[in-house]
Amino acid sequence: MRLTEDVHDFLARAGDFLRSRPALHTTPLTTLEKLRLNGNDGTVFGRLENALCYRRPSGRLTLASLPPEQADALAAEWVALGHPLSGVLAEHDTATAFTEAWRRRTGASAVPGVRVRLHRLGTLTPPEPVPEGRARALGAPDRTEIIRWCTDFAAAVGEALDPDAWAASRFGDKHYTFWETEGPVAMAASTTMVAGMIRVDPVYTPAHLRGQGYAGAVTVAVSQAALDAGATDVVLYTNPSNATSNALYRRIGYVPIAEFTGFDFA
Known part of the structure; x- marks a missing residue:
């Protein structure tokens, strides 16, 4: 080898x-x-x-x-x-x-670890009705708020994120969008395009704001921005056991294409 x-x-x-x-x-x-x-x-x-x-x-x-x-x-x-x-x-x-x-x-010995489902965007279908608010692409002035949201997301999914090491983390090189009403109510990010591919990751709505359609709206906004940028493949991962998020992404046009599994070796 x-x-x-x-x-x-x-x-x-x-x-x-x-x-x-x-x-x-x-x-x-x-x-x-x-x-x-x-x-x-x-x-x-x-x-x-x-x-x-x-x-x-x-x-x-x-x-x-x-x-x-x-x-x-x-x-x-x-x-x-x-x-x-x-x-x-x-x-x-x-x-x-x-x-x-x-x-x-x-x-x-081997212990099953992460398991994720990969989806590819087919025909983007905005949710109906569109929830109150609008999408706003974020920039350098929003860095403190982005770090706070990423830290909250990491805690929600069981990841460790040191805010002082945010730039070197898996979050530091992505492009962020908020869905905002009077303030931010949901967040989605995307990777820089490589080989015509952009991945939407992560998508996050705080627990007390869920069920209002914000996650779907911000995901559609980020997905449309990826298409507008010329992406030929727009993808995202989900947790296969989360029926709610899997159903949401299918409604807006994402189609499952593969499942990935991790094993930890002792």
């Missing part, structure tokens, strides 16, 4: 494949673009024939989709290299096959 810490070298060899299916590869594309612009943070990139992966500093391995037999070969390579892994994240079947191979070869 070829390993490198040079993101430019990895993109030169693997970029065409990732860009060939930008919706499915939304996370690798945005992660690699951030590393390309800001410099590598210790991420190691690997390629074994058509199997593409990268290991983050946390030890978690992210895989592009591959057949089960390639997952087994890739696991064998990582074991042979002696690189420890704390977990894996990939499409469900790929993650399951790799985890089984890793467990068989190392004896490590």
Whole structure:
């Protein structure tokens, strides 16, 4: 297996494949673009024939989709290299096959972790009726308010976010929009376009303001802005167990295309 810490070298060899299916590869594309612009943070990139992966500093391995037999070969390579892994994240079947191979070869136990559903925008359909208020794209003067909302969102979903490290976090390089009445009532963000793809992430409405249609309205506003910017693929992730949000996104035009699963290795 070829390993490198040079993101430019990895993109030169693997970029065409990732860009060939930008919706499915939304996370690798945005992660690699951030590393390309800001410099590598210790991420190691690997390629074994058509199997593409990268290991983050946390030890978690992210895989592009591959057949089960390639997952087994890739696991064998990582074991042979002696690189420890704390977990894996990939499409469900790929993650399951790799985890089984890793467990068989190392004896490590594996615990199911994150599970998300990926949706791609079909025909954008604004909700009816549109709730009171309007969308407002945010800029530098709103930074303090954005950080506060991101911190509240992170706490709501069980993530840790240090406001002092916000710029280096997964929130720091996104573009934010509020839905506002007398003040902000919902927030949505989007990634910078890569390979014609923009991901809507995160979407957040404080608990006491839910049920008014604000999340749908701000998601439609951000999605329309992505289309207006020329995006050919607009995507978002949901929690598969959240029936309310999944139904909302389907109503406004998002179609499920894949499920991703993470496993944590002991």
